[in-house]
């Protein structure tokens with residue numbers, strides 16, 4: 001049980017990626033991945049639904065209108081709908097209905113696959129795979145445009161920025177209905193510097209974060225003037241990474257004071273309280289979050305875990321059910337729900353979606 005609880009509470013911990021240079025991914029040889037010329041000529045797969053095609057055009061416009069010249073064009077259709085038959089000269093947005101998991105996490109909403117020259121960093125191909133195998137997009141609250149803007153950022157070599165609550169490169173819980181369509185300083189400055197001759201660097205605290213110089217990143221944030229909610233969110237996120245939990249709690253509280261309408265800061269505060277084992281405060285923070293943002297499924301799942309720990313089974317079941325209703329692939333909630341209710345639909349959910357690693361198969365068998 002304990003494994004499951006930590007899985008639920010900290011499922012959104014930032015992943016460790018190769019260190020980027022000025023915010024852009026590098027090869028193993030340390031060179032920056034880049035396109036030889038812009039715009040990157042994109043194609044859409046012939047089975048891309050019309051509304052996704054429209055959202056793709058809007059996402060491309062967001063990128064193109066931000067720079068002196070267009071960074072993407074969309075001129076062709078790819079004949080195959082099978083990403084495994086992709087031609088390297090076609091940079092395609094695929095609507096994937098099978099074998100999405102063969103490229104990595106089967107529960108990612110989307111993924112960008114790139115191939116590049118290891119020595120020069122020159123990109124040969126990049127394709128975006130939209131996961132319609134695990135997700136029924138028409139039944140979810142996902143904003144396809146936000147997801148596409150994020151993936152197009154990867155296509156340009158941008159990295160995840162999990163310490164931001166604004167950047168389009170954060171891995172948002174998109175099924176909650178989160179919309180992020182505006183490029184942040186990070187995206188703008190990284191691309192302007194790489195492709196348009198700007199000598200302005202990405203924000204120094206973000207660069208320090210990417211270099212894993214967390215002490216410096218925090219110092220830069222603390223020393224900055226006119227601090228906003230995002231600045232405190234970033235500080236708190238880095239403090240959580242470095243296990244300065246009580247500092248993180250203070251930072252998130254300051255962030256919420258400046259902006260009470262950002263669900264990410266409220267959720268982060270609940271995470272920090274949980275980590276500090278201040279479960280009553282975690283619970284009241286989650287309840288406040290869910291009152292304002294009823295579809296924030298991670299909040300429902302975490303609330304369910306706390307209610308379960310308190311022995312309040314019926315409330316826990318209700319919270320966990322809500323998480324799965326909003327995000328049907330939420331397998332940790334499915335596992336707990338099957339243990340609590342023995343209902344076969346939750347078993348089917350975790351059998352289908354839970355990763356087949358050792359810790360979870362142990363958890364699986366202990367309950368069945």
Ligand SMILES: [Zn+2]
Nearest residue numbers: 150154160171
């Ligand atoms: Zn991503």
